[in-house]
Amino acid sequence: ELKRDYWGTMAKVAAIGYRGLEQTGMAELLAGDRAANLKRLHELGLRVVTVGAKREDLQGDLDRLIADAMALQAAHITVWWSACGNREEVLRDAELYNRAGAKITAAGLKLCYHNHEQEFRNIFNGVYALDMLAEHTDPQCLYFNVDIAWVTFGGEDPCRVLRRLAGRVSVIHVKDLYDLSERGKFTAVGTGVVPVKEAVQTAIETGVEWAVIEQDKLRYLSALDTITVSYLNLKEAGLGL
Numbered sequence: 001e002l003k004r005d006y007w008g009t010m011a012k013v014a015a016i017g018y019r020g021l022e023q024t025g026m027a028e029l030l031a032g033d034r035a036a037n038l039k040r041l042h043e044l045g046l047r048v049v050t051v052g053a054k055r056e057d058l059q060g061d062l063d064r065l066i067a068d069a070m071a072l073q074a075a076h077i078t079v080w081w082s083a084c085g086n087r088e089e090v091l092r093d094a095e096l097y098n099r100a101g102a103k104i105t106a107a108g109l110k111l112c113y114h115n116h117e118q119e120f121r122n123i124f125n126g127v128y129a130l131d132m133l134a135e136h137t138d139p140q141c142l143y144f145n146v147d148i149a150w151v152t153f154g155g156e157d158p159c160r161v162l163r164r165l166a167g168r169v170s171v172i173h174v175k176d177l178y179d180l181s182e183r184g185k186f187t188a189v190g191t192g193v194v195p196v197k198e199a200v201q202t203a204i205e206t207g208v209e210w211a212v213i214e215q216d217k218l219r220y221l222s223a224l225d226t227i228t229v230s231y232l233n234l235k236e237a238g239l240g241l
Contacts, residue, residue, distance in 0.1 A: 001223055002028075010044055012224060016231050017241060020049040022171075022212045026072065034071050049210050050076035050112065050145070050171060055093070058100040058111075066107045075209075076170055077104055078112040078145045084122050084129035094136035101141030110170055112145040117183075120154030128156070131164070139168055147173035147214075148199040153180055158199040166206040174200060174234070175214045187219045188226050190233025197237045204239070 001009040006028050013021065029037045029048070041047065051069040058065075058079060069077050082093050101111040119130035127135070133142070146169050148158035162169060176192035179185035189196055200211055213230045221229060235241045 007040065009224075010041065010046060013227065014044040014046050016228050017235070018213075018227070018231065019045060020047050020210060020212070022049040022078075022210075022214075023052045026051060026068075029072060030068060038071075038073060048072040048074040049212060050074055050078045053077055053079050055079055055082060055096065058096055062100055062103060066104060066109065069109055070107065074109070076110045076112050076143075076145070078114050078171070080114050081116065082113075084118050084133075086122075087124040087132070090124070090129050090132045091136060094133055094142075097133070097137050097142045101138065105140055110143045111141065112143045112170055114145040114173070115147055115154075116150045117154035120151060120156045130161070134165060134168065143168050143170045145169075145171040145173065147175065148196065149173070149175040149177050149186075149194050152194045153177060153183070158195065159202040162199065162202045162206055162208070169203070169206065169208050171210045171212060172199070172203045172208055173214045174211050174230075175216070176230075178219075184217060186215050186217050188215065188221060188233070189213055189230035190237065191229070196234070197239065200234065200237075200239050 002025055051072060051074045053065055065077060084090050097111060104111045113133060115130055120128050122129040124132060144165050146161060151158040151161050174189055174196060176187050176189045176194045176196060177185050178187040178192040180193060203211060213227060215226055218226060
């Protein structure tokens with residue numbers, strides 16, 4: 001849909017009731033007249049929530065990453081992945097996030113870490129890898145973008161995680177899974193087994209700024225139908241959208 005008609009699709013997204021977007025379409029917004037693109041996006045009632053990054057980006061041209069985020073008026077830069085394979089790796093990551101996060105914070109932005117399941121399946125001395133990251137990073141340098149479906153798939157309760165990290169979670173990814181027996185069983189929000197309503201309510205209570213609906217792979221519906229159903233299911237659940 002975006003490739004066929006970027007602005008027409010953005011208008012449809014806004015009409016559903018969404019107020020922001022994350023990651024998708026950043027290249028289009030950064031191409032050409034950035035200020036005009038951003039003005040047009042804001043006139044639709046949408047804003048950029050976060051700009052995504054790999055760990056390697058934090059070690060490379062960090063100034064460019066910050067400049068792109070600021071050009072898009074995004075408040076967050078989110079790093080998407082770390083294997084968290086052993087304790088030493090987690091500590092090295094924490095050092096990187098502290099270093100990069102200090103520079104990002106100085107620019108008026110927040111660095112967030114996005115989890116998958118391995119941060120809860122990899123446990124060191126009785127501590128989840130994600131909690132190790134939280135413990136060994138400065139709260140002013142690293143925040144969290146908690147994906148409630150990956151938390152659930154990792155065997156933990158997203159409500160407990162959100163309460164444990166209260167004050168350090170700026171964004172949550174709201175997605176759903178119809179089967180926890182194997183990876184990748186994605187479905188529209190509100191049609192699976194993830195405790196979506198409880199997690200979003202906990203996010204609201206703990207001061208999370210943004211809830212981002214995400215589906216890694218379509219199931220039966222089109223992309224626009226998926227985000228429509230997901231939004232309406234959250235609204236029907238009484239979550240104040």
